[in-house]
Amino acid sequence: MVDNQNILTPEKDYVTLNLGPTHPATHGIFQNILKMDGEIVVSAEPTIGYIHRAFEKLAEHRPYNQIAPITDRMNYCSAPINNMGWHMTVEKLIGCEVPKRAQYMRVIIMELARIADHIICDSVIGVDTGALSGFLYIFQERELIYEIFEEVCGARLTTNTGRIGGMERDFSPVAWAKLEKFVKEFPAKLKEFESLLVRNRIFMDRTINVGPISAEMALAYGFTGPNLRAAGVDYDVRVMNPYSSYEDFQFDIPVGTNGDTYDRFMVRLEEMWQSLSIIQQAMKNMPDGPIYADVPEFYLPPKEDVYSKMEALIYQFKIVMGEMDVPKGEVYHAVEGGNGELGFYLVSDGGRTPFRLHLRRPCFIYYQAYPEMIKGGMLSDAILTMSSMNVIAGELDA
């Protein structure tokens, strides 16, 4: 006998839509199973972990200096910030103070990375609203930033720059020239990008009140970085817990009011101006002096010393083989990453590898609010909300 019970009770018909894992509009490997009522999102269920590479486990099996390349692969849009965050964590553990010049160089690199990160996010918001030209214009500048990185450390995307104890080498004259050229020409380009989108009627209609989140909800969901500031909370690790001489610089922390896509866009835009100003200050006040601290157990000696001096040779061997003596202890160090508070909780038992390394990945923590933010909105707004949250798959899945 056929049971017709279900057919007789009228129930609202929802469509289940599988968005992702590899959908061109999601900019990364994210899967969301959406329950749709027409074009309205009723509920969403994100599935993550598609590119999980077990970084926390991997770190327990590697010497300290070999973990920096792992951090590159987290938020690969601003890899130098991750590198520096890791170096500073180890420096805190071993009690090493980095010379001022290296700190200022780190600040320049980190702020360039922040600009590159925000360029990607903001221009992609533009693309998702249908404005491709802003993206095409401003991406040229990201290319120039990567050329500076290339000049400083030899790599573009996964930089592995800086070393425990300082910087691996001083900026070359070519790097300085490129940096100066960038600082001189970037404002006009950013202005152009701004004028394409900020007061654009279509862009404003598409982004204002799209994917909003209140300050209370943002804090409850562990938001940090530009997304939290867009909701109106002025929390920035660079100001709250200054690291790498950020207390020497004068800069503003932009905050939004509604926590919607437009505010997130605007906060990032203003942060780029602030980052530019920090870079200019660091270039102007760049102190002279050494670029690395006196920590021979961690910092690779100069090559000519390795070939001519016994101690240097021993240290070179020990560092390369990962046989450094690290004190016991546990430290937490946080830096203001491209999309929030990037924290490293490091526990050392005195061994050659960390006993435990927990990575506080900002997007992993705030991406869980995504279903809450898109509920009741349109599908096209859900796409826009995701790109404005700046969720990076590499960091999400670690």
Add this chain to the structure above:
Amino acid sequence: MIAFLQIEWLEEVGTQLRERFGEQVLAIEQAYDFPVIVVEKKAILEVLGFLKNDPSMGYTFLTTLCGMHMPEHKGQEFAIVYQLHNMQLNRRLRIKIFMSENDLNVPSATSLWPTANWMERQEYDFFGFNFVGHPDLRRILNMDEMNYHPMRKQYPLEDLGRHDKDDSMFGR
């Protein structure tokens, strides 16, 4: 060497916690620049709730939640570390609980912070903690079919059956 200053407000917070929870507060110390408070596992939810909701505390932000496995630490093989942040006064606090491997039930913090949801799912996935009261305790980063918790120390990084990658000479 950088010398870390003694945190002067730690004693005040410690006294308040001791007054309220008595013996359940096991230790109050400073690790580098960070205050650490060790509490009994059964009191963790009340301690976190007190720190979050009491107006004299104001630790309203959950920064990290992470597990740890210490096989040598007999009787207390597992630990969970909570890091809270009082954003108004810019004070951070690390709360630790220890438990034996025979009893991995932990009260879930999802009732206090919705953000604890995925953090706890991740630690369940990695270590196998059973967060009591969690609305949706499933694996999050690893696949559902996995039948072990990979961050425990007994599991090596790579398959032990492999002989083509012998690194024993350098002790890795």
